[in-house]
Amino acid sequence: MVVHKNIRVSGKVQGVCFRASTQKKAVETGIKGIVKNEKDGSVYIEAEGTEEQLKSFIEWCNKGPVGARVDKLDTTEGELKDYKSFEIIR
Numbered sequence: 001m002v003v004h005k006n007i008r009v010s011g012k013v014q015g016v017c018f019r020a021s022t023q024k025k026a027v028e029t030g031i032k033g034i035v036k037n038e039k040d041g042s043v044y045i046e047a048e049g050t051e052e053q054l055k056s057f058i059e060w061c062n063k064g065p066v067g068a069r070v071d072k073l074d075t076t077e078g079e080l081k082d083y084k085s086f087e088i089i090r
Contacts (some may be wrong), residue, residue, distance in 0.1 A: 004078040007045040008038075009061055011071035018043050019088045021065035030055050032083035036090070037044055048083050 007019070014037050022035045024047060031054070033047040047057055063074050 002048055002080060003054065004033075004048045004052060004080045005058070006076045006078045007047060007058065007061055008042050008074045009045070009064065009070055009072075010042045012049075012067075012069040013043045013064060016040055017065055017068040018068055018087050021068075022061065023088055024058060025060050026086035029053050029060075031057050032086055033081075034083070034087050034089050036088070046078065046081065046083070048080060054073065 003024060019037065022043070026033065026047065029049065031047045031049040033045060035045045037070070038044050045061065046056060049057065058075060059087045062070055064070050
């Protein structure tokens with residue numbers, strides 16, 4: 001069963017290729033959705049996949065790419081949007 005998660009990652013997560021790395025990880029794990037930088041310095045992700053896929057993806061988001069420092073990660077359930085791919089929103 002596919003579920004939707006809203007994920008907000010805070011810390012040193014902008015200027016460290018977090019969005020591009022998130023997209024690469026999402027494609028590897030079969031996650032569909034979006035990732036974008038927020039004005040407050042956080043990164044916002046909408047991710048859709050199975051519980052197993054999301055568990056692995058969220059574990060990765062908790063660390064991020066080399067150079068990132070994740071201080072806080074919040075996830076909430078959301079309504080399915082039936083994304084077809086994983087896109088970086090600029």
